[in-house]
Amino acid sequence: MPKSKLFAGFAEAVAGIPDGSTIAFGGFAGPGTPFNLIRALLAQGARNLTCVSNTTGGAHQPRMPDIGMLVENGQVRKVVCSFTAATRPTDVLPFARFLEAGQVEAELVPQGTLAERLRAAGSGIPAFYTPTGVGTEIAEGRETRNFNGREHLLEHALPVDYALLRACQADEAGNLRYRLAQRNFNPVMAMAARTVLVEVEEELLPAGAMDPDAVHTPGIFVHRLVRIPPPPDGLWPARRLERAR
């Protein structure tokens, strides 16, 4: 039988993450976001981090642990995101203050390019070309190449030290299943990382109890599992409040 990858708690799972790590955080607009692991990382205090995620968070209420909080906590050197500002010009993220003051660096990446850079890193592909972003500000000074009469941008793989993820179901071997829109970046981040930590919603299954045909992320990519306790101890997604218009 494989050795169980279950850890006792979130603090134990994040304990060894050193300063200077590059960490990918799963999640898109709530589902699949490792709220509990982020909260544990806030308490653990690792600094000088590079954080890879879709957004910096902070645009919605109730606010859940997000990358912006790690920035506000002085733990982040750089973020790599497809949003470093709110989607509405009238919303101002707490993150914006740190960016404007030069207290954090930001690399803004189109979302499909971000996903593909992670996928490439997890697939042994060092770089690739994409038509995305050609003719825009993000293409300035970049290497381009013409394929089939169309200009493409060179993009590099984005390997990470750690991935912090959330899944619906796991077995002791680390095989994962996501539910609905919870999947998002999680599978590609798992493959792009050297060490993968997962908070799991359902009770852990024994190895052999999950149908191999139904596995979304194979356990060989997964290292530490933590079961999310029921609220209020564990953090669960809440319905996002509509903002006043």
Add this chain to the structure above:
Amino acid sequence: MSGTETKGWSRQQMADRLAAEFEDGWIVNLGVGIPTLCSNTDTGDRDVVFHSENGVIGYGPVLPEGQEDLHLVNAGGQNVSLRPGAAIVHHADSFAVIRSGRIDATVMGAYEAASNGDFANWKVAVNAKGGGIGGAMDLAACARRVFLLLEHTTRRGAPRLVRRCALPVTARRVVTLVATNYGLFKPEGEGFRVLELAPGLTLDEARAATGAPLAA
């Protein structure tokens, strides 16, 4: 955005008008903001599959409070329903669908739409630090048609339909159609063609609120 702009179509009417352009069998990506309202439109006999950048293929209307599934969101983070035949993929596969040209139309919000087919929707000011690209650049570069849904003017009354974008563009020469509260417009190089005006609006009113020539 402002709720004071009452001229012409409501946001849902704008979305409905643009959704009337969707053809049977199309795969349509809906972006954040007004475009999410298109999934509430009844497309009748036309079989249209809505794709969301987060890997949801085949979703339907936003669900009322109490009926939501918190594991299921569209690009705007709204809790939506699934239609029969829906499928879920991860982010890299979702953008593979986009880059490989399988999206028949993408519907996006924008700050500016230019008559030369450029548009801007990721940075609120030329000198802004940070921005919100999301999936917009991938979609704009790779979808077969780019449809924009936006208010015709800014809160201060400045035109959003212009000859050339002042803001950093999301993609160049890609816009197919633009629906605003004033009507439906097609970029044609140095100006826009008016395909339809919202009820109660005259061509002169539309011209006064547009930063590019309008041809009837």
